[in-house]
Amino acid sequence: MSYTLSEAAAACGVNKSTVLRAVKAGRISGTKDEFGTWHVEAVELHRVFPPVATAAASPGALPRHAPPDAVTNALVAELRAVIADLRQDRDQWREQAQRLALEHVPAQLNRWISQGPVDERVYRH
DSSP states (O other), X not given: OEEEHHHHHHXXXXXXXXXXXXXHHTSSOEEEOTTSOEEEEHHHHHHHSOOOOOTTTOTTOOOSXXXXXXXXXXXXXXXXXXXXXXXXXXXXXXXHHHXXXXXXXXXXXXXXXXXXXXXXXXXXX
């Protein structure tokens, strides 16, 4: 049985690039077909990368996409509110830090900054 890189990666729970690097490094033998698609034999693949256990093999496994419920939705809403509050606090702290930093800039430097970039001052006539 031959896998494409995508199928091989899914069968082992790794990324496609991981499988391709193994092929290019010679750890796994693979072939390229006339369309440029890599193929790896299952025996070769599982010699290096163990297969991922399927859901049927582990009855206690949870589904990847569990159906939403009221408790989960409430928790997500609460976390989003906390994130929004934290972002607002961060923005306020940033503004305060910038104000304080600009208060301590010497007057000469402040005038120089307000005149614009050096290139513009040099070429003004």
